[in-house]
Amino acid sequence: MGGHGTSPCASCKLLRRRCSHDCIFAPYFPSDDPYKFAIVHKVFGASNVSKMLQELPVHQRTDAASSLVYEANARVRDPVYGCVGAISSLQKQVSELQMQLAVAQAEILSIQMQRQPVVLPTQQIDTCIDDEKSYFLHNNLPQYLNFPSSSSGNGDSLKREGIFGHDMVS
Amino acid sequence: MVNVRCATCKYLRRRCPSDCIFSPYFPSNNPQRFESVHRIYGASNVAKMLEQLPSSLRPQAAETLCYEAESRIQDPVYGCAAIIFQLQQQLHNTECELAKTRAEIAIIRSNGHGQESDIYSADEY
Numbered sequence: 001m002g003g004h005g006t007s008p009c010a011s012c013k014l015l016r017r018r019c020s021h022d023c024i025f026a027p028y029f030p031s032d033d034p035y036k037f038a039i040v041h042k043v044f045g046a047s048n049v050s051k052m053l054q055e056l057p058v059h060q061r062t063d064a065a066s067s068l069v070y071e072a073n074a075r076v077r078d079p080v081y082g083c084v085g086a087i088s089s090l091q092k093q094v095s096e097l098q099m100q101l102a103v104a105q106a107e108i109l110s111i112q113m114q115r116q117p118v119v120l121p122t123q124q125i126d127t128c129i130d131d132e133k134s135y136f137l138h139n140n141l142p143q144y145l146n147f148p149s150s151s152s153g154n155g156d157s158l159k160r161e162g163i164f165g166h167d168m169v170s
Numbered sequence: 171m172v173n174v175r176c177a178t179c180k181y182l183r184r185r186c187p188s189d190c191i192f193s194p195y196f197p198s199n200n201p202q203r204f205e206s207v208h209r210i211y212g213a214s215n216v217a218k219m220l221e222q223l224p225s226s227l228r229p230q231a232a233e234t235l236c237y238e239a240e241s242r243i244q245d246p247v248y249g250c251a252a253i254i255f256q257l258q259q260q261l262h263n264t265e266c267e268l269a270k271t272r273a274e275i276a277i278i279r280s281n282g283h284g285q286e287s288d289i290y291s292a293d294e295y
Contacts, residue, residue, distance in 0.1 A: 043219075045212045052210075052246060060247045067251040071238060079219060080227045083250045084234040090257035097264040104271040111278050 010037040015046060024050050028065035036069050043072040177204040178213060191217050195232035203236055210239040 008019030176193035179186035241250035
């Protein structure tokens with residue numbers, strides 16, 4: 001935290017101003033990671049970030065700062081599609097996996113039916129098919145904008161990094 | 171011919187030049203669209219981002235900026251990062267389900283007749 005004889009936060013360093021004891025940025029943009037603030041400033045602008053943080057209760061600001069850094073990173077990596085590219089890529093992966101799952105579940109049904117020549121009560125078959133439909137209905141998120149991603153690896157790298165990557169806010 | 175100002179120039183109360191960077195993507199009939207991006211990114215940042223792109227890619231960029239701005243307005247803490255997290259969770263769950271189902275298939279195939287009752291209903295036997 002700035003303003004007590006310690007070094008100014010990354011924001012105040014970049015903005016070349018005095019870092020007050022109640023600096024809105026200091027808890028979330030420490031001086032040892034100047035890149036984090038630089039990138040949100042580039043995409044959103046310091047005053048917009050400040051406004052957004054001020055409008056939130058204190059206990060939500062850490063996550064808000066992290067998600068802003070995340071979105072800013074996504075926009076810098078993919079200036080056309082930003083986070084939407086990642087969303088599209090993930091949606092596609094989810095759809096493909098759901099199809100593979102449906103095929104695998106159908107295969108189990110098919111093996112069952114082949115090995116049990118006695119006709120199963122229709123109630124049981126209908127239940128299996130209804131369960132499958134209900135799985136699709138329950139698990140299909142609404143389709144977002146159908147954007148491709150200009151960077152193909154977005155979804156995979158997000159999978160490995162997790163939502164906020166490594167140490168977005170220390 | 172009357173020159174209609176785009177939503178941006180109307181909002182900023184300025185003349186809308188013929189080469190206005192905003193006007194193809196922020197028409198005057200949808201002022202809310204520009205207000206959202208301006209609130210989150212600021213007009214000058216949006217202009218900078220659009221200017222850095224070839225004109226063929228600007229429509230998509232404007233669209234995604236609008237989408238992300240709207241998401242942030244609706245969810246001021248996580249914005250559209252919440253959707254990404256949800257999708258990552260769903261991806262993980264589906265992968266686990268798929269692995270489990272494929273393992274079941276492998277078990278059924280390797281066990282052959284008579285033992286699927288261990289997995290499925292046993293009331294036929």
